[in-house]
Amino acid sequence: MRPDPADTIVAIASPPGTSQRAIVRISGPQTPTIVASVFTAADWQASRIARRWPGALRLSAFSVPVPCDLLYWPAGRSYTGQLLAELHLIGCEPILECVLQDLCTAGARLALRGEFTMRAFLAGRMDLLQAEAVHEVIQAADHDELLRALGQLGGGLTGRLRQLRTDLIALIGDLEAGLDFVDEDIEFVSREEIERRTTAAIELISALLADAGSRLPAGRRRRVVLAGLPNAGKSTLFNRLLQENRAIVSDQAGTTRDFVSAVLTLGGMSLELIDTAGCEAGADSISQQSQQQRLEQLQAADLVVWCRAADLSPAQRLLEQQLFASLSGAVAAVLVVVTRSDLASSTAAALHISCRTGAGLDQLQQRMDELLGNHGAARSELLGSSAVRCRDSLKTALESLQQAGMAAATAAGDELVSLELRQALRALQTVLGEVYTDDVLDHIFSHFCIGK
Numbered sequence: 001m002r003p004d005p006a007d008t009i010v011a012i013a014s015p016p017g018t019s020q021r022a023i024v025r026i027s028g029p030q031t032p033t034i035v036a037s038v039f040t041a042a043d044w045q046a047s048r049i050a051r052r053w054p055g056a057l058r059l060s061a062f063s064v065p066v067p068c069d070l071l072y073w074p075a076g077r078s079y080t081g082q083l084l085a086e087l088h089l090i091g092c093e094p095i096l097e098c099v100l101q102d103l104c105t106a107g108a109r110l111a112l113r114g115e116f117t118m119r120a121f122l123a124g125r126m127d128l129l130q131a132e133a134v135h136e137v138i139q140a141a142d143h144d145e146l147l148r149a150l151g152q153l154g155g156g157l158t159g160r161l162r163q164l165r166t167d168l169i170a171l172i173g174d175l176e177a178g179l180d181f182v183d184e185d186i187e188f189v190s191r192e193e194i195e196r197r198t199t200a201a202i203e204l205i206s207a208l209l210a211d212a213g214s215r216l217p218a219g220r221r222r223r224v225v226l227a228g229l230p231n232a233g234k235s236t237l238f239n240r241l242l243q244e245n246r247a248i249v250s251d252q253a254g255t256t257r258d259f260v261s262a263v264l265t266l267g268g269m270s271l272e273l274i275d276t277a278g279c280e281a282g283a284d285s286i287s288q289q290s291q292q293q294r295l296e297q298l299q300a301a302d303l304v305v306w307c308r309a310a311d312l313s314p315a316q317r318l319l320e321q322q323l324f325a326s327l328s329g330a331v332a333a334v335l336v337v338v339t340r341s342d343l344a345s346s347t348a349a350a351l352h353i354s355c356r357t358g359a360g361l362d363q364l365q366q367r368m369d370e371l372l373g374n375h376g377a378a379r380s381e382l383l384g385s386s387a388v389r390c391r392d393s394l395k396t397a398l399e400s401l402q403q404a405g406m407a408a409a410t411a412a413g414d415e416l417v418s419l420e421l422r423q424a425l426r427a428l429q430t431v432l433g434e435v436y437t438d439d440v441l442d443h444i445f446s447h448f449c450i451g452k
């Protein structure tokens, strides 16, 4: 059930732990009386503009006043669209707990996850795409993700989708107006015009849908797994890419047993780099367990970097080729690199690298970047969580627009074209959050932290 927006809610909006400054946020119709029960400063309630009031808190558990600034938005022109206050005070946990307790005694309720942003959405201060962007701005793992989240929060995508929605409404209006005059042969909108306008809409939705297919949910990094025979130089490459000695390296085959994982930043994108045990057919239990782990990592990879040592003997090469062939179809994408290329010459048509001389390492990072679609991702507009929510609606919108375009081209009745356009419109409104259910809101806002 949706929480009551008429309740006045309170939460700590700053990160947990001690700090020089913490924020307690209060929103709802009773904000002035509830805040007045703890905050003392002259005349702040009479103010008609949003401003900061220096003052102090008188709390039940403390005999001395606690210095505090009040930020108060009296006219409701606030983030939540309601009366909103923020208490800025020293980030000391016992004091903050007492503030929450005293505010609740005065009539406030503890806010649920994301409830402030949900109120902003319900008050029409932002649409669902922007509400999702708030969450992703907070969660952004790297520079690219942050830029995308800020772009969606800024409303660029929303603006174009709203424009498209307005165009569709106008087109449906023209078509349906014509239906009233079918006997009089008056044409409000030509077939060419319908086709032109549906084609433009199809282009925008197709691009978004392609984008939605490649987006990851917030917080999920792309996974790059280093694999190959024992002694291929996987751990050496792992350390070299991370520029620190995280994995054990030795000339003894079978050094790596447990997989080792670390975060690597590549071209502004942060990804998870995973070093695995070499591919082998050992019969002992440790070896079997490490092979099982290796397989699990391969299956969960977005990209496998297959390391093939340049100095393999012919027998090893044969074995290596068999193992490599067994990968095909089982993993998402594979990049073959010839490692230890300073030790032997090789004519294999693959990227040659050497961790000893540094040869080929820049090209390797560039290839990884390309294969992971980082360039596409940097350009893409739809955030991961929005993409997951919107994929089906975008698909429906696209199919309906295609049907409408086809119906117009084959001179089917205007009723049919209009029916398809109405379906596309409804799907678009779902993307924008103009049509939603409580379950959808629950799902989106339950991922937020409390206080946002």
Ligand SMILES: Nc1nc2c(ncn2[C@@H]2O[C@H](COP(=O)(O)OP(=O)(O)OP(=O)(O)O)[C@@H](O)[C@H]2O)c(=O)[nH]1
Residues within 6 Å of the ligand: 229, 230, 231, 232, 233, 234, 235, 236, 237, 248, 249, 250, 251, 252, 253, 254, 255, 256, 257, 276, 277, 278, 279, 339, 340, 341, 342, 343, 353, 354, 355, 356, 357
């Ligand atoms: N000459 C040279 N030796 C390398 C290079 N890369 C790795 N080696 C050596 O190859 C040996 C094996 O390297 P590792 O990185 O431990 O190989 P691995 O693939 O992780 O091996 P396992 O963990 O046993 O599967 C070590 O002695 C490394 O010093 C390279 O580019 N050139």
Ligand SMILES: [Mg+2]
Residues within 6 Å of the ligand: 234, 235, 236, 247, 248, 249, 255, 256, 275, 276, 277, 278
């Ligand atoms: Mg290793």
